[in-house]
Amino acid sequence: xxxxxxxxxxxxxxxxxxxxxxxxxxxxxxxxxxxxxxxxxxxxxxxxxxxxxxxxxxxxxxxxxxxxxxxxxxxxxxxxxxxxxxxxxxxxxxxxxxxxxxxxxxxxxxxxxxxxxxxxxxxxxxxxxxxxxxxxxxxxxxxxxxxxxxxxxxxxxxxxxxxxxxxxxxxxxxxxxxxxxxxxxxxxxxxxxxxxxxxxxxxxxxxxxxxxxxxxxxxxxxxxxxxxxxxxxxxxxxxxxxxxxx
Amino acid sequence: xxxxxxxxxxxxxxxxxxxxxxxxxxxxxxxxxxxxxxxxxxxxxxxxxxxxxxxxxxxxxxxxxxxxxxxxxxxxxxxxxxxxxxxxxxxxxxxxxxxxxxxxxxxxxxxxxxxxxxxxxxxxxxxxxxxxxxxxxxxxxxxxxxxxxxxxxxxxxxxxxxxxxxxxxxxxxxxxxxxxxxxxxxxxxxxxxxxxxxxxxxxxxxxxxxxxxxxxxxxxxxxxxxxxx
Numbered sequence: 001x002x003x004x005x006x007x008x009x010x011x012x013x014x015x016x017x018x019x020x021x022x023x024x025x026x027x028x029x030x031x032x033x034x035x036x037x038x039x040x041x042x043x044x045x046x047x048x049x050x051x052x053x054x055x056x057x058x059x060x061x062x063x064x065x066x067x068x069x070x071x072x073x074x075x076x077x078x079x080x081x082x083x084x085x086x087x088x089x090x091x092x093x094x095x096x097x098x099x100x101x102x103x104x105x106x107x108x109x110x111x112x113x114x115x116x117x118x119x120x121x122x123x124x125x126x127x128x129x130x131x132x133x134x135x136x137x138x139x140x141x142x143x144x145x146x147x148x149x150x151x152x153x154x155x156x157x158x159x160x161x162x163x164x165x166x167x168x169x170x171x172x173x174x175x176x177x178x179x180x181x182x183x184x185x186x187x188x189x190x191x192x193x194x195x196x197x198x199x200x201x202x203x204x205x206x207x208x209x210x211x212x213x214x215x216x217x218x219x220x221x222x223x224x225x226x227x228x229x230x231x232x233x234x235x236x237x238x239x240x241x242x243x244x245x246x
Numbered sequence: 247x248x249x250x251x252x253x254x255x256x257x258x259x260x261x262x263x264x265x266x267x268x269x270x271x272x273x274x275x276x277x278x279x280x281x282x283x284x285x286x287x288x289x290x291x292x293x294x295x296x297x298x299x300x301x302x303x304x305x306x307x308x309x310x311x312x313x314x315x316x317x318x319x320x321x322x323x324x325x326x327x328x329x330x331x332x333x334x335x336x337x338x339x340x341x342x343x344x345x346x347x348x349x350x351x352x353x354x355x356x357x358x359x360x361x362x363x364x365x366x367x368x369x370x371x372x373x374x375x376x377x378x379x380x381x382x383x384x385x386x387x388x389x390x391x392x393x394x395x396x397x398x399x400x401x402x403x404x405x406x407x408x409x410x411x412x413x414x415x416x417x418x419x420x421x422x423x424x425x426x427x428x429x430x431x432x433x434x435x436x437x438x439x440x441x442x443x444x445x446x447x448x449x450x451x452x453x454x455x456x457x458x459x460x461x462x463x464x465x466x467x468x469x470x471x472x473x474x475x
Contacts, residue, residue, distance in 0.1 A: 084468075143418045143419040146415055146418050146419070147405060147418075156408055160405050160408070160473070163405060163465055164401075164419060167401055167423070171423050174426050175422075175425060175426055178430060178450075
């Protein structure tokens with residue numbers, strides 16, 4: 001019962017607006033520390049890979065971006081489903097705020113992957129399964145944002161794009177496996193695999209720091225963006241006028 | 247309300263029959279996508295080379311890309327006319343389950359847009375120098391694949407109903423979702439052209455069709471309701 005009232009309180013825009021504003025530094029500062037530490041550990045302290053030399057170091061940006069591009073899509077679809085089922089406006093705002101962040105991470109993942117592929121595979125772009133499914137994920141984000149922008153009415157945009165996000169999330173595994181079946185060249189998973197990570201701790205710890213840092217960075221960014229969404233949606237509300245100019 | 251006294255099967259049949267009858271009155275709605283399909287396929291020999299060995303190697307991909315584009319073109323006619331004359335609203339208010347009625351509508355659309363492509367496929371395959379033995383698999387794969395495309399596309403078409411610039415947006419939404427169909431359809435065709443058995447990808451296409459038939463009318467119904475608000 002207590003969690004339910006807490007949830008209800010959190011889903012009220014004025015309350016969330018205040019909480020999110022207070023949370024931003026709590027996410028942003030650890031994110032900055034972890035990313036700086038992880039990048040330092042990855043670029044300076046970690047040994048060079050026996051096979052890939054220094055080129056592997058781009059993994060400290062590439063892998064967190066890949067992880068977040070997927071996590072953002074899941075978050076977006078979950079938030080959209082919550083918004084559609086319980087008609088919580090804030091959940092729609094969260095989905096809307098997440099989409100551009102997820103798309104940026106997907107693009108970052110593709111760009112760093114392409115930079116990595118040049119010295120390793122000798123080509124900027126390879127029609128490999130993981131690259132291709134990442135590209136399709138990026139297209140899915142673009143479709144979602146295009147559908148949102150096609151409506152003038154925010155509520156209709158919210159609900160229509162929520163249906164699309166849910167249809168998309170049902171399709172993501174199908175796309176993923178069909179693309180794998182089609183072609184694969186990408187190296188296998190290094191961190192999550194049977195028998196523990198295939199990386200020494202000096203390489204692994206900075207990677208985990210970057211993963212954590214990027215995730216916190218997402219949390220900080222989404223707080224800022226949801227606050228923006230709340231401002232747009234509640235622009236005529238009385239509580240905003242009482243808050244004064246922001 | 248008389249709507250509730252009509253049985254489910256009868257209601258679905260009425261919707262299906264109405265759509266087929268309307269399509270026969272507006273015949274170009276059926277023929278234009280097929281003509282488009284044949285035209286797109288005939289662009290490739292002009293752009294690349296008329297060399298039969300090259301054409302044979304690209305034929306599976308060309309047929310499927312052309313089918314995909316043509317089905318995007320056909321989707322535009324699925325709901326738009328019904329939205330404009332108020333039929334869609336009547337269906338929503340009829341008291342019958344909307345998902346069920348949309349299932350019938352989409353089936354009609356599949357018969358009117360997918361089946362003509364299947365019929366035109368041997369012509370295109372022959373023009374692209376595909377071996378004769380592969381035509382059966384190509385037609386089966388196209389029949390299953392266009393079904394998935396119709397059902398996926400119905401969701402996209404319903405979502406874009408209330409929006410500006412519908413048709414480009416529709417392609418943006420549906421094409422990424424349709425890529426598995428392209429992969430398995432082209433693979434089945436390719437295997438058949440090499441004289442190997444294509445059962446695997448055909449079964450996967452059939453599985454996707456079953457999934458799409460089961461789930462997409464529900465999503466399409468939710469989308470139609472949002473568009474009509």
